[in-house]
Amino acid sequence: MPEHAIPAQLNRGGTTYAAPAYSPSGRPLPRLEIEIHPAGDRQLAVITGELDIDADQLLHSTLRAALDRSRHGLDLDLRRVDFCDCSGLNILLRIRQRALQDGKTLCVRAASGAVRRLLTVTHTLPLLAPPDDHRPTAPTRAPDAVQQHGDTQGGLGRHR
Template sequence: MPEQRSLGCRPLTERSRAVQPPAGPDRLEWPELRIASHSSGDRVTVTVRGELDVDTAPQLYNAVGAALARSRCGVDLDLGRVPFCDCSGLGALLRARHGALVQGKTLTLSAAAPCVAQLLALTHTRTLFSAA
């Protein structure tokens, strides 16, 4: 039997998350997920803290989309404080990258927590988020 590797996926659980209203134009907060952004020259840096899963991936995608709209050249994404990322988080990252490319911009990872780095390595997608 071939070796099976865990991609960091966990079983879905019954949990309700009430989406809270944004705490300001540059700071969005949801239970277990915090996203902050700031402009730096032609780029916007988006910092994420918390779990990226089926519940929170849409918020990440929307936040990166808003940051792309504010940037001239693209977005630098800091995922250094993400303790968990499943395939939904990866899907949001790939969709956001596609949106950046359509606009002639880039989406790069400035930091990746071990679980994010492992997921990107196992799926051979890390190079898609590198600076050109």
């Protein structure tokens, strides 16, 4: 379990990790929640909140643990991510690198407009988009309807 997370079991067999509301120094932390769901030979992580330097440790440890538990890799649903900066992107790229070393994949299955813009501007979208021949083993929607933020699709298309 991530060291600074507060876990809570979900009814559908997944686990939610939520960042504490305040840092050890008493400073309010950004909102971050990560739900991990088994999805066949893969794991699905549904992330809500902000991915920045304050989310670094919880995001990395939770995604790394989910990747380790998967047989083929990790799918990310980032439709509920309100903000993502270079720190959040760096974690995603580090987890992707680890997945590749382990013979697995990391795929962003859905993203908010903010995440999609960051991936596009940094030219990292092709690195995290699902390969053309990769079919998900479970629906890309997480339980309890994830579509929000006015993004009716949320998915990442292949850009060439």
